Amino acid sequence: TIEEREREFQEKIDSGQKIEPKEWMPDEYRRQLIRMIGQHAHSEIVGMLPEGNWITRAPSLRRKAVLLAKVQDEAGHGLYLYSAAETLGIDRQTMINQLITGKAKYSSIFNYPTTSWADMGAIGWLVDGAAIVNQTMLARGSYGPYSRAMVRICKEESFHNRQGYEIIYQLANGSEAQKKMAQDSLNRWWGPSMQMLGPSDADSTNSAVTMNWKIKVESNDTVRQRFIDRTVPQAHAAGLTIPDPDLKYNEETEHWEIGEIDWDEFYKVIKGYGPCNAKRMKARNEAEEQGKWVREAAAAYANKKSKKQEK
Numbered sequence: 001t002i003e004e005r006e007r008e009f010q011e012k013i014d015s016g017q018k019i020e021p022k023e024w025m026p027d028e029y030r031r032q033l034i035r036m037i038g039q040h041a042h043s044e045i046v047g048m049l050p051e052g053n054w055i056t057r058a059p060s061l062r063r064k065a066v067l068l069a070k071v072q073d074e075a076g077h078g079l080y081l082y083s084a085a086e087t088l089g090i091d092r093q094t095m096i097n098q099l100i101t102g103k104a105k106y107s108s109i110f111n112y113p114t115t116s117w118a119d120m121g122a123i124g125w126l127v128d129g130a131a132i133v134n135q136t137m138l139a140r141g142s143y144g145p146y147s148r149a150m151v152r153i154c155k156e157e158s159f160h161n162r163q164g165y166e167i168i169y170q171l172a173n174g175s176e177a178q179k180k181m182a183q184d185s186l187n188r189w190w191g192p193s194m195q196m197l198g199p200s201d202a203d204s205t206n207s208a209v210t211m212n213w214k215i216k217v218e219s220n221d222t223v224r225q226r227f228i229d230r231t232v233p234q235a236h237a238a239g240l241t242i243p244d245p246d247l248k249y250n251e252e253t254e255h256w257e258i259g260e261i262d263w264d265e266f267y268k269v270i271k272g273y274g275p276c277n278a279k280r281m282k283a284r285n286e287a288e289e290q291g292k293w294v295r296e297a298a299a300a301y302a303n304k305k306s307k308k309q310e311k
């Protein structure tokens, strides 16, 4: 019966076994995974836009080569994740249509403008930094293809994180103007980076289900705290100030405590009203439209090739 299947499924999860694509799974488990992996894939693709904005203006050949490689990695992650989602029975075009029609979410963090070169540092340091902490947790998740994708993606994110911190560190130790640029960038990206890891546990609507099935193995607040604890000392080492007057170190718990996160801003952004939501959606829609002839040509070529093989 269905109850027995569900019980067996839960036992498998509880004993730490991975679930593989062709195995039986509850519909809700499948739906939650498609939602999360889809959102993750879209984030990687939309996430190329803020940094892509600076490729032509990188300050040196070395910086340009590094940034170019980083942005290409994000494209790879997106494609990799769409493939992981496809193992659950949804096809890529359906997911892409959900993105460009505004039905699917992507990370709030990519709806902010990149107004200075220092933002390339802040994104690698903070955004990839938060992504690594979140994704190392997801690598322990229950769905085989997704958890394995996370292992490889995290390796690449570590490089992204280092190159970002290197940019910020150098600017923070440069001229007065450079130091100011680094601090200004941290001031703008800190809040959104806090929000990026999802609503507080009390308001996290999916956590009960996703944690019970080990789609997520740690809560949003736990992951956020780990990110804060590792990032605050890095800011101090660079001589920068975290833009939070309530930030303090708790000797007893050995954790950094932060002030209120601006959740109004977060909900505004995920509802589509952030500073760059419209711009990002326009760019993805144009890319879809302008890339149509390439997809059609590739499909026609594949079709011709398979017909030849049949002969």
Ligand code: FAQ
Residues within 6 Å of the ligand: 035, 036, 039, 040, 041, 043, 044, 047, 048, 074, 105, 106, 107, 108, 109, 123, 127, 128, 131, 134, 138, 195, 196, 197, 198, 199, 203, 204, 205, 206, 207, 210, 216, 220, 270
């Ligand atoms: N933005 O119930 P919860 C990257 C939504 S890393 C937008 O707590 P959950 C690397 C959530 O979907 C960024 N929406 O949800 C990179 C839900 O709405 P729904 C991407 C958000 O899933 C770096 C509602 O709020 N990483 O791209 C956000 O249990 C640099 C309630 O939330 C991933 O996607 C947000 N920030 O926990 C690329 C990782 N947070 O769907 C380029 C996979 C929450 O019910 C450059 N995802 N929401 O309508 C996850 O780990 C989880 O989905 C969480 C949220 C932890 C983000």
